Amino acid sequence: MSISGKSITISPLYLLLAAFSLCFTFSIASKSGDPIPAPWPEQFHSILFMNNTKGNLQIVDLWYDFPNGRNFNIIQNQLGKKLYDLEWDNHTSFYYTLDANKECRVMHFPVGLLRPNWLQDGKYLGQRYRDGFLCNVWEKVDFIWYYEDVVTKRPVYWAFYTGMIAHVMTFEVGRVLADPNWQAPVYCFKEANKEEISSPVSLVTDDNVSISKLMGAAMDVSLLL
Incomplete structure (x- = not known):
C-alpha cells in the first residue's frame, strides 16, 4: 500500500495476526512440560x-487496547515521514499523516485485532539470549519467532519470516492512550479514500503491489488455505 506513491508498512500486529490465522490450518502443539507464553495484557503501550x-x-509507538477494539501504531521512519496506522476491530484501518499534505488511505480487512x-x-x-536477555523462544507456523524474557515474561524481540525484526524497547502494561487521540x-472520510480489499488472492498475485500490501493480503489468504 502507498500514500502518494510511497510504500507504507502494515503494522507488526497485522503480521502477527497472519501467524495467528494460520493456526486454523496448521496445528502445532508444544511438548508437555514446555513453558507457556504469557498472554498479552489486554491494554499496553510499547515502543518498538x-x-x-x-x-x-x-x-513504532504501539498502543494496544483490546477491550475497546482498537490498536494504534505511530510510525516514525528514519529521517522521513511519520505515519499513523489506526486499526479497529470492525476490520477497518486508517493510514494517514498529520502534516500539510493531509494524506490518508482506508483499508478493510476480513480479520480484526x-x-x-x-x-x-x-x-x-528452547532458551536463547537476545539483546542481553535470556529468553524463551516460540515459533508460529514458520512465520514469526517470538522471544520472551524468562524472568519478567515481557516480549523482547520478534523476527518475521520476511526478514523484518522488532526490538521491544519499552512495555508498559495497563497504559491507555486518551480517547481523543x-x-x-x-x-x-472522503469517499475517494475508501479502498476495499475484496480479493486477497488477486493482491498476492499482483507483481506491482507494494510489499506492505502484499503482507496484508497474505494475512487474508491464510484464512482461505
Whole structure:
C-alpha cells in the first residue's frame, strides 16, 4: 500500500495476526512440560525499534487496547515521514499523516485485532539470549519467532519470516492512550479514500503491489488455505 506513491508498512500486529490465522490450518502443539507464553495484557503501550525487509529503520509507538477494539501504531521512519496506522476491530484501518499534505488511505480487512492469546500452540524452541536477555523462544507456523524474557515474561524481540525484526524497547502494561487521540482526521472520510480489499488472492498475485500490501493480503489468504 502507498500514500502518494510511497510504500507504507502494515503494522507488526497485522503480521502477527497472519501467524495467528494460520493456526486454523496448521496445528502445532508444544511438548508437555514446555513453558507457556504469557498472554498479552489486554491494554499496553510499547515502543518498538524496527528494521524492515529493505533495511529501513523505524520507531513504532504501539498502543494496544483490546477491550475497546482498537490498536494504534505511530510510525516514525528514519529521517522521513511519520505515519499513523489506526486499526479497529470492525476490520477497518486508517493510514494517514498529520502534516500539510493531509494524506490518508482506508483499508478493510476480513480479520480484526490480534487476540491476547495469539501465541498459544506455538512451537517452543528452547532458551536463547537476545539483546542481553535470556529468553524463551516460540515459533508460529514458520512465520514469526517470538522471544520472551524468562524472568519478567515481557516480549523482547520478534523476527518475521520476511526478514523484518522488532526490538521491544519499552512495555508498559495497563497504559491507555486518551480517547481523543483515536479519532482519524476528517479528510480520511472522503469517499475517494475508501479502498476495499475484496480479493486477497488477486493482491498476492499482483507483481506491482507494494510489499506492505502484499503482507496484508497474505494475512487474508491464510484464512482461505
